[in-house]
Amino acid sequence: MAASKKAVLGPLVGAVDQGTSSTRFLVFNSKTAELLSHHQVEIKQEFPREGWVEQDPKEIxxxxxxxxxxxxxxxxxxxxxxxxxxxxxxxxxMEKVEGLRP
Structure with a gap:
């Protein structure tokens, strides 16, 4: 059985969108700006003080x-x-080996 041929749309542009509560990766066709695919993952947040939010860089x-x-x-x-x-x-x-976490 022959393998199906992959469509070459290139070049494609990949973008990481790192937000406060989630990470997304999106891939666009660079010629048409069409969004071809994406995936999103929620990340844990900690609130050590009023108005502060922290995330673990390893988790990111x-x-x-x-x-x-x-x-x-x-x-x-x-x-x-x-x-x-x-x-x-x-x-x-990173500021230190363990990062910027208290």
Whole structure:
């Protein structure tokens, strides 16, 4: 049985949207701006003081990996080639080894 050919729409643009309560990864067709697929994961929040909100950077990183993986799986189910997804670099700076948590 021959494998089905993947549709090449490229280049595709991948975007991580990191919010206060969730992480999303979205993939768009760069020529049409059409949203092809996305996945969203809720992240835990802590409120140590009035007006403060904290998240665990390791949980955020894990949620980014999960969102990218699930979005790419969905693109695969749509038979879209994922080899041409582009994203800008993203950084998370730490003050100490354990992060910025109290």
């Amino acid at each position: 990183l894990h949620s980014v990996y999960e969102c990218i993986e699930k979005t790419c799986e969905k693109l695969g189910q749509l038979n879209i080639d994922i080899s041409n997804i582009k994203d800008n670099p993203t950084s998370c700076f």
